[in-house]
Amino acid sequence: MTRILQSLAEISARYDVLLCDLWGCVHNGVAPFPAALAALQGFRAQGGRVILITNAPRPARFVAEGLDRMGVPREAWDAIVTSGDAAQDAMFAGAVGRRLWHLGPQKDDGFFTEIPPEWQGRSHVERVPFDQAEGIVCTGPFDELNEVPEDYRPRFLEAKTRGLPLLCANPDVVVDMGETRIYCAGALAALYEEMGGRTMYFGKPHPPIYDMARRRMAEFGLTDDSRVLAVGDGxxxxxxxxxxxxxxxxxVSGGLAAEQFGADVENPNAxxxxxxLDARQQDPQYTIGRLR
Structure with a gap:
């Protein structure tokens, strides 16, 4: 049965590494949560390592730059692993073909242009119009503030008929940008799958992103999973x-599902x-209203 915490400090001595989600835990898409930043900085001050693990469909460099603009200090984290990193690896390996249609906003262009060192000179991936594509890379809707998955049903019907596989670079279904809930690539991929299309996922909860996180841990000399705590609201x-x-x-109960646990976001009703949790057959070791 999950234990409700008032602060990360209650259990932090048990762990050497935090694999910490971003959206809904560290920030709300608009501004960081000061208490969460203090908790991460406090964990690092005790010698812990913070690896931010996010389903953002962009390489880590772009996420770091976004955090800088938002005011998240570099002292709050050690490394970043993104769904984009894991999905990029698969894309450049040819998982959905070489001539690809990009379904996603312009801000995700770095998924194609930021080529990892190991793929430099041998990526051979080309972005093409939909009618020339042999596969789809989905990083989200074109207009995430106004579009919904159903807007893409006609295009997906044609894609399924042509047998185009879809690589989902962000398995999240929705996130909250401030007070606005927006659809992510995971919602589009779920619709395509429901329609009979072939879909591949590379962010949480799927193994590739955790494999990448463990490689980052190993760079710090940390290999003991029993000393790792994952943190997230999904x-x-x-x-x-x-x-x-x-x-x-x-x-973190005060994120996506906050309205389910009573009026006080900081203190979920037990x-x-x-x-x-029982209805979803999940039993996390710990729960906290907001990361602090």
Missing amino acids: INTDVAGAIGENLDVLF DLLRAW
Whole structure:
């Protein structure tokens, strides 16, 4: 049965590494949460390492630059692993072909232009119009503030008829940008899959992103999974992924599902929380209202 915490400090001595989600835990898409930043800095001050693990469909460099603009200090983290990093590896390996249609906003162009060192000179991937594509790379809707997955049903029907595979660079279904809930690539991929299209996922809760996170851990000389704590607000991504990898997990209830646990976001109602977790057959070791 999950244990409700008031602060990360209650358990931080048990862990050497935090695999910490970003959106909904460290920031809301607009501004960082000061208490979360203090918790991460405090963990690092005690000698811990913070690896930010996010389903952002962009390489880590672009995520770091976004955090800088938002005011997240570099002292709050040690490394970043993104769904974009893991999905890029598969794309450049040819998982969905070489001539690809990009379904996503312009801000995700770095997925194609930021070529990892190991693929320099041998990527052979070309972005092409839809009618010339042999595969789809989906990083989200073109207009994430106004479009919904159903807007893409006609295009997906044609793609399925042509047998185009879809690489989903962000398995998240929705995120909250400030007070606005927006659809992510995961929602589009789910629709395509529901329609009979072939879809591949590379972010949480799927193994490739955790494999990449472990490689980053190893760079710090850390290899003991029992000393790793995953932190996140997505029950089907952060929590399910961590449990699938046999990692301890701290569920941040004040994120995507905040309205399910009572009026006080900082202090989830224990009965509501446990009933909600039971209904989803998930049992994170710990729960906290907001990371602090």
